[in-house]
Amino acid sequence: MTAEQIIFFLTAALILVSALMVVTTRNLVHAALWLIATLFGGAVLFATLDAAFLAVVQVVVYIGAIAIMFIFVVMLTRRDLLAKASQTNAGWPWAALVAIGTLAGLVFLSGQMPNAGAQKAALVGDPLVALSTALVSPDAYVLAFEVASIMLLAALVGAVYIANRK
Amino acid sequence: MVPLSWYLFLSAALFSIGLYGVLARKNVIAILLGIELMLNAANINLVSFWRYGSTAQMGGQVFAIIVFAVAAAEVAVGLALVIAVYRTRKTLTADELDLMKW
């Protein structure tokens, strides 16, 4: 058991447990907080995968913006804040079944991958530099980058419009 | 050494948990939380494949960044809708938002 594996297991446990708590806890604020925990675990995972930029972006964007937004909205819709009744609906066995089925399928397919047992490849150059170059290089992914920006703008405008009190 | 398959299993499990959350929760915000988990699982998957594949190919990371952007946009719009729905219908229970029924 190498250090890497131990870190992996711990991170994985964090993620999974937090995720389970997200979907089972009755109190929505708690759920949002558990989400933050999950996201944090994800960031750690990105770090272990030498995607340092993504780890930071995860913390800043996901936790700092999205999760906070969740908490805001939960606060704004206070009536259901108090967890009295069960938060799972009547069809939850089916949902469980589907989830397990999906898990089984995905695991099976993942096992079928030819490079399933592969080890980490060698890093070529600085991932961060390469990433930034790729994001803005006309030969690379600048179009996707720009389109994503416009999509964010559209979403922003749309969200403002939808949420606006008429 | 951690093989690729562990990361894949992890992302599969996270995805399933998120799926369960989407399908089994009453509150619409909880559903959106589930969606976030699924997106995260997808991200983990993408980055794992980048790291265990050709690291010169930045497509994996770029894809993950785009997914971030998408998740953000989707959360923004989704929560705006939640607020709008809450304002008119005074409810956040998914089962009660069933106007498009028989």
Added chain:
Amino acid sequence: MTTETLIWLLPLPPLLAFFVIVLFTNKNKALSHTIAVGAATLSWLGSMVVFVTTLGVEHFGEHVFNSSLNWLPTGDTFLKIGVLIDPLGAVTLFFVAWTILMIFIYSVGYHNFGQPAGEHDRPGLAPHGATVIDEQGHKHAVLSVEPMYSRFFAFIGLFAFGMYTLVISDNLLTMFVGWEIMGLCSYLLIGFWFAKPSARAAGIKAFMTTRVGDVFMLLGIVYLYWATGTLSFREIFRPEVLSDLAETITPIFGLSAAGLIAILLFIGTIGKSAQWPLHIWLPDAMEGPTPVSAMIHAATMVSAGVYAVLRMFPLLTAGWQGHGLTPEMSVVAFIGTFTAIFAATIALAQNDIKKVLAYSTISQLGFMIAALGMGAYVAAAFHLVTHAFFKALLFLGSGSVIHGMEHGVLHTGNHHLDPQDMMNMGGLRKKMPVTFWTFLMGGLALSGFPLVTAGFWSKDEILADAFAHGHWTILITLSLAALMTAFYTMRQITLTFLGEARTQEAEHAHETPWTMTLPLVILAIFAVSYGWVGIPEQFPGLGGLIPNWFHNFVGATLLEHPEAVAFSWIPLGISLVVALGGLGLGWLVYKDHKAGQPDPLQKAIGPLYLFLQNKWFFDEFYNFFVVKPVIWLSAVFTSLWMDKGLIDGILHFIAKTPIWIGDFLRNKFDKPFINEFIGDGTAAVFQKAGHELRYTQTGRIQSYLIVSASFLIVLAAVLAYLFLA
């Protein structure tokens, strides 16, 4: 214009008159009768020209007028039609032309032209009289004009065409055509007053009875054509053809072919000339107007039957050696003789003035047929001509009498009185002198009053012939018939004209207009004088002064000129006795007959009188044995059982089957299976499915997601199995 061309044209004016009246001038009475009488006059004029021309031809018998055309192609040869006027044809043409013209003129007056239309007159019924208001305001009933005036002239025009065609024809085919046209016109004219049921029935009876005869005649014509290949008289009567026919023996009663054909053709004459047993139609035919009775049933159509036998005489006598009659001649002679006496007995007991004359006609035709059966060609032809004249005269005279009586009926207003019943007449000689004198002359001619009437000469010749050839039965029978003829004729004249009027109506009768009396006078002249052209050469006193023109002229028609009969006092004596005796007896018995008295004859012969008055019950006999079975056959057997029952039954059955099949398919297959099970069933299935499945549209997004996710998993599993295994 040659004589032949003129002969071709003779029948055409009356035919044109028929078409013009029918198509154009039906509404205009004056124009119609002018056209008709004009046409008859034209044909008469042509006939007289032809006749006079024939008189001028030397040995006319050998140089007849003949013209024929090829008509129907039959293989290599043609069936020819054409015209022929030989001596027989010439004298026939003479009397036909005169009688037709006289009757056409008479009809103008008979149908009361110029009189007002009656208030109650309808087409189809005899005119009933019109009411006329004179200057003082008195109402008089007068004779009214016939409503169907023009139609009558059209019909008699068509009839005249038929008769002329028959007379000028040179072959059996066109002769038969004329024969049938006259049969049709007879039907139309007997049933002229078609609204009267008895007239309609009489017309049908006439047509049916003559049809029976015509069928056999047609068989004879067909057989003749088959045996000889021609229908033209000149070709049939060549000696080779005749002897060939006489020698061929047929299986029917062992008759020769000539004999069989002659008998078959003779049966046509039995029908047409109303001989026994097909005589029944002629008395009923008196339902028609009197000009019809005169023309058709006295002078021309019934004469056509005798004319046909005269024409076919060479065929009838083929193989006759001159002594002893051949079987066919015996048949003819028997029928003629029997008919003569049979009809005479019935005439004795008739009270209707026209019925007496009808039976008289039948009887006189019997005389002619008997003469032909004996081989007395010239005598028969002579009697034919004279009879036509005096019988037409008698009928027209009777019509005049009836008109006079109708005047009386209108005067007294008693419409129940029968103006034709002789018992209601009497003393009319004072009121209707012209009619009386002409009728008297006709009646004397019929009876055979010696020397000054035509009937004497012709009837005497027949009796002389019978005596000379030793046919005793025929002689005695015909003499008895002649006696009865004279008796009933005088009975008729006495009851009608002599004595005193027996009824008020007879008191008030008066003479008829000139259009009716002029023809009577002209015909009377012929009735008296025509006999003088046939005085036998050996007659004591008068014979030899003028040659027997008739015998020489007509006798030349035959190939072997018949020799004149040797004179004997016996037949002459018999003639005188029966004629004068009968006339005297008739006058004696009836001269003091008063109104309401029973007929003296009834006392004399008792129950036999009833037998005679009912025509020997022949009508009842035929009705029971012939008419009723035929009606049963058609109405019950054929119409009801075969047609309605069997054939309609089959059709109904055939119709019912598809209907049943259709019903079955509809109710047992189409409706329950296709409509309900498949059609409604499918709809119900979908409806139920929809009804149940709609609950899947919950509106809840999570349930949708669960469903789609499950399907996705399943699909992925399937694909994985397919592509990764």
